Amino acid sequence: xxxxxxxxxLRDLQKSYNGTKVLDELSLNIRKGEFVAxxxxxxxxxxxxxxxxxxLEKPSDGQILIEQEQLMSINRQSxxxxxxxxxxxxKRVLDNVALGLKGSHRDEAMTVLKHVGLEHRIHEWxxxxxxxxxxxxxxxxxxxHKPSLLLLDEPLGALDAFTRLEMxxxxxxIWQEHGFTALLVTHDVEEAVSLADxxxxxxxGMIAQDVAIPxxxxxxxxxxxxxxxxNQILKQILHEPNPSExxxxxxxxYQLRSVPKAVL
Amino acid sequence: xxxxxxxxxxxxxxxxVPFLLLIIWQLTSMTGILSAKTLSAPSDxxxxxxxxxQSGELFRxxxxxxxxxxxxxxxxxxxxxxxxxxxxxxxxxxxxxxTSVQMLRNIPHLALIPLVILWFGIGEEAKIFLVxxxxxxxxxxxxxxxxxxxxxxxxxxxxxxxxxxxxxxxxVIFPGALSSILVGIRFSLGIMWITxxxxxxxxxxxxxxxxxxxAREFMQMDIIILSILLYAFLGKLSDIIARFLEQRWLxxxxxxxKQL
Numbered sequence: 001x002x003x004x005x006x007x008x009x010l011r012d013l014q015k016s017y018n019g020t021k022v023l024d025e026l027s028l029n030i031r032k033g034e035f036v037a038x039x040x041x042x043x044x045x046x047x048x049x050x051x052x053x054x055x056l057e058k059p060s061d062g063q064i065l066i067e068q069e070q071l072m073s074i075n076r077q078s079x080x081x082x083x084x085x086x087x088x089x090x091k092r093v094l095d096n097v098a099l100g101l102k103g104s105h106r107d108e109a110m111t112v113l114k115h116v117g118l119e120h121r122i123h124e125w126x127x128x129x130x131x132x133x134x135x136x137x138x139x140x141x142x143x144x145h146k147p148s149l150l151l152l153d154e155p156l157g158a159l160d161a162f163t164r165l166e167m168x169x170x171x172x173x174i175w176q177e178h179g180f181t182a183l184l185v186t187h188d189v190e191e192a193v194s195l196a197d198x199x200x201x202x203x204x205g206m207i208a209q210d211v212a213i214p215x216x217x218x219x220x221x222x223x224x225x226x227x228x229x230x231n232q233i234l235k236q237i238l239h240e241p242n243p244s245e246x247x248x249x250x251x252x253x254y255q256l257r258s259v260p261k262a263v264l
Numbered sequence: 265x266x267x268x269x270x271x272x273x274x275x276x277x278x279x280x281v282p283f284l285l286l287i288i289w290q291l292t293s294m295t296g297i298l299s300a301k302t303l304s305a306p307s308d309x310x311x312x313x314x315x316x317x318q319s320g321e322l323f324r325x326x327x328x329x330x331x332x333x334x335x336x337x338x339x340x341x342x343x344x345x346x347x348x349x350x351x352x353x354x355x356x357x358x359x360x361x362x363t364s365v366q367m368l369r370n371i372p373h374l375a376l377i378p379l380v381i382l383w384f385g386i387g388e389e390a391k392i393f394l395v396x397x398x399x400x401x402x403x404x405x406x407x408x409x410x411x412x413x414x415x416x417x418x419x420x421x422x423x424x425x426x427x428x429x430x431x432x433x434x435x436v437i438f439p440g441a442l443s444s445i446l447v448g449i450r451f452s453l454g455i456m457w458i459t460x461x462x463x464x465x466x467x468x469x470x471x472x473x474x475x476x477x478x479a480r481e482f483m484q485m486d487i488i489i490l491s492i493l494l495y496a497f498l499g500k501l502s503d504i505i506a507r508f509l510e511q512r513w514l515x516x517x518x519x520x521x522k523q524l
Contacts, residue, residue, distance in 0.1 A: 078424075079424065090516045099425055
């Protein structure tokens with residue numbers, strides 16, 4: 001175990017906001033070049049995990065090791081893709097892609113834009129692009145930094161089903177070509193199973209399941225192993241006993257009781 | 265042919281009402297329904313304009329007024345902008361200054377006139393001070409608010425993509441605040457002219473306001489109206505400049521790009 005050098009190591013990672021634990025003693029090892037998907041209900045801590053890995057936030061306790069070195073500030077090796085793209089609306093596509101690079105990087109920007117199939121729109125304003133095109137630009141902006149770790153925070157969550165499939169295969173191709181480590185947070189279990197080597201189910205800040213997906217790529221969604229894996233993970237998500245539920249119903253009945261008072 | 269016709273129609277239609285009013289005004293003046301003591305005929309105003317232009321008087325007054333407006337705007341505007349920038353960017357400065365600025369903001373700057381006259385007399389400083397104190401606050405508030413309302417997601421993204429503090433400001437924060445800053449500028453330009461009109465009417469020896477007050481003493485109705493129209497024209501001109509800047513600097517913005 002000790003001999004293998006992991007790219008990312010999380011050791012007893014904890015994060016709480018105002019006393020509420022979001023991540024609870026999470027430990028996880030990710031190999032170099034691995035594609036890991038993290039699924040879970042909203043509020044399970046999956047986005048927090050990415051924010052910790054990018055260095056935007058600091059853990060309350062525990063360690064993050066990137067290539068055996070503890071992460072202390074912004075993670076220089078990683079790039080992040082967000083659900084809402086986060087392109088600068090006042091910069092044209094080409095300048096958005098070259099953001100953060102010193103000097104002129106026109107040629108490099110052109111190359112990555114060609115890669116994501118947007119070389120014909122380099123002078124466009126982001127407002128003129130469709131949702132899928134914006135995410136392509138965001139992907140190009142990440143790729144130009146040649147990250148060894150790509151963090152994807154539900155990047156396809158806001159796209160329509162067709163564009164999402166297109167983007168999934170684009171991300172898969174680029175990942176295979178560049179060989180970076182990828183960490184995808186998603187609420188779409190099918191997306192997770194079709195892209196990842198490993199799907200991790202996060203529940204209440206803890207790892208509830210860690211499923212290896214040994215299927216050959218590109219994956220066939222109608223393959224029996226594929227569908228059974230998806231179903232198995234979905235089952236786990238949907239049937240988890242939720243300890244907060246009784247509390248919530250109490251809250252609702254309290255609210256109902258208090259409504260007539262407010263009306264009077 | 266048809267779309268060309270619609271286009272001309274759309275261009276001429278807004279001018280129909282003002283043009284008609286002008287004709288009615290001229291006709292009623294000529295027939296004596298509208299007495300020359302109440303309102304001069306448009307033709308008289310035009311004549312007065314031509315005369316004053318030829319004598320160089322008009323140019324002199326406009327230049328004096330414009331100078332006061334620009335200097336006052338630059339002084340007040342820069343103070344407001346810098347204060348808004350610093351308070352928007354740094355928490356300590358915000359805590360230290362914002363409340364005080366907000367308190368000062370609630371003093372109507374024209375209420376300062378008696379005080380300003382005592383401080384500066386009736387010279388140029390008084391007028392420039394009034395203009396500066398009038399334009400300061402709209403620019404302050406809009407700069408401050410613009411910076412405060414920059415999308416935090418974009419700032420976060422900038423940090424992840426390796427922008428240092430200076431380039432974060434230049435690439436993300438300032439462009440994000442710019443539309444709000446321009447609103448402040450546009451608003452201030454209006455205040456600038458109003459303040460100047462009041463300040464020049466009180467006491468001066470040159471400027472458009474002086475020209476109007478001087479004409480009042482000699483019952484020169486045409487020059488009074490000419491002065492009012494000059495203010496209107498200069499106000500419109502500064503608004504056009506502000507809109508031009510908006511369209512130039514905010515061309516990425518779908519809300520501004522389609523204007524014109």
